Amino acid sequence: GAGVSQSPRYKVAKRGQDVALRCDPISGHVSLFWYQQALGQGPEFLTYFQNEAQLDKSGLPSDRFFAERPEGSVSTLKIQRTQQEDSAVYLCASSLVVGFGNQPQHFGDGTRLSIL
Amino acid sequence: GENVEQHPSTLSVQEGDSAVIKCTYSDSASNYFPWYKQELGKRPQLIIDIRSNVGEKKDQRIAVTLNKTAKHFSLHITETQPEDSAVYFCAAISPSYGKLTFGQGTILTVHP
Numbered sequence: 001g002a003g004v005s006q007s008p009r010y011k012v013a014k015r016g017q018d019v020a021l022r023c024d025p026i027s028g029h030v031s032l033f034w035y036q037q038a039l040g041q042g043p044e045f046l047t048y049f050q051n052e053a054q055l056d057k058s059g060l061p062s063d064r065f066f067a068e069r070p071e072g073s074v075s076t077l078k079i080q081r082t083q084q085e086d087s088a089v090y091l092c093a094s095s096l097v098v099g100f101g102n103q104p105q106h107f108g109d110g111t112r113l114s115i116l
Numbered sequence: 117g118e119n120v121e122q123h124p125s126t127l128s129v130q131e132g133d134s135a136v137i138k139c140t141y142s143d144s145a146s147n148y149f150p151w152y153k154q155e156l157g158k159r160p161q162l163i164i165d166i167r168s169n170v171g172e173k174k175d176q177r178i179a180v181t182l183n184k185t186a187k188h189f190s191l192h193i194t195e196t197q198p199e200d201s202a203v204y205f206c207a208a209i210s211p212s213y214g215k216l217t218f219g220q221g222t223i224l225t226v227h228p
Contacts, residue, residue, distance in 0.1 A: 004159075033215060042122075042205050042218030043160065056215065091160070093216075102148040102167075102209045105216060107159040 002026070004108035006092050012114045013082050021077045021111045025094030032075050033105060034067055035091040043091050049075060082115045089113070118143040118210045122219025130227050135196050137222045139206035140188040148209040149182060149189050150216070155202045163204075164191070196226045 005024040013019050025032050031050055035043035036059075045059040051072040060067070064082075069075040079086055089112050093105040119142040129135050141149075147168040152160035166173045166180045166189065173180050177196075182189040193200055206219040 035216075040221075042207075042221050043216070045215040045217070048215055059215075102211070104150060104162050104165055106162065107152075109159045 004092055004094055004106055006090075006108035006111050008111055009109060010112050010114075012116065014116050015082060015084060017082055018078065018080045019082055019113065021079075021090050021113070023075045023077070023092030023094075023108060025073065025075070025092070026106060028096070029094035029106075030072075030097050031095045031103075031105075032069060033093045033095075034075070034077050035093065036061075037089040037091055037110070039088075046077070046090075079113075082113075084115045087113055087115045118146060118208055118217040120206060120208050120217050120219045122206050122222060124222060125220065126223045126225070128225045128227065129196050131196060131198060133196055133226075135191075135193045135200070135224055135226075137191045137204055137206065137224075138188060139190070139208075139219050140186075141208040141217075142187065143208070143210045144184075144187065146208040146210045149180070150207050150209075151178075151180060151191050152205045152207065152218075153202045154205065154221075160205060193224075196224075198226050198228050200224060201226045 007022045034046040037043040047067045048056040049069040064080045066078045089110040091110045093107045095105045096103040122139045150165035153163045154160045179192045203221045207216040
């Protein structure tokens, strides 16, 4: 496809359940980012991959959050033992390269996660 | 780390008027400044960006200016239309971090 694809679009889970969110970046994009967007706020950085390497995970709020990109394309964000404060929209973005001369980041539609 | 402040938080204009949104950033090493438009329930959509070696960039009704000395940049929308109504986010990338830091967003409402 032409853009960043995320699934599911909506996820409802009970507190304590584990969830997995998928991101399929634009083909050929080296860099992949996960952001968390709370209602009425700007997106906040969670983690960043360059190909399969997770180079920055400083934004992950707790050790319940885990992300992977094993083959350097599709990425999965996993949240274990979900809490109500995890409710948010999780956005994935990809870009061609990272570094000096930064390239634009293109976002997916996000996954809206609601924890009951 | 980088900190981006955005003002105003809400902006209401009449159709045809101009709208200006301002942002400041803290990391002098930041070198790339995109602007995103986000409609309700939709993805942030890149509308314009500027790199630190340029002072101004224009694309039809949209322009962005950058003042590196003062560490601030602004979005200018001329001849606003109702379909410009959305939340606008500024952002900055610092090479040392390689991630976007977003402002708090501006809710723009254009009244017909």
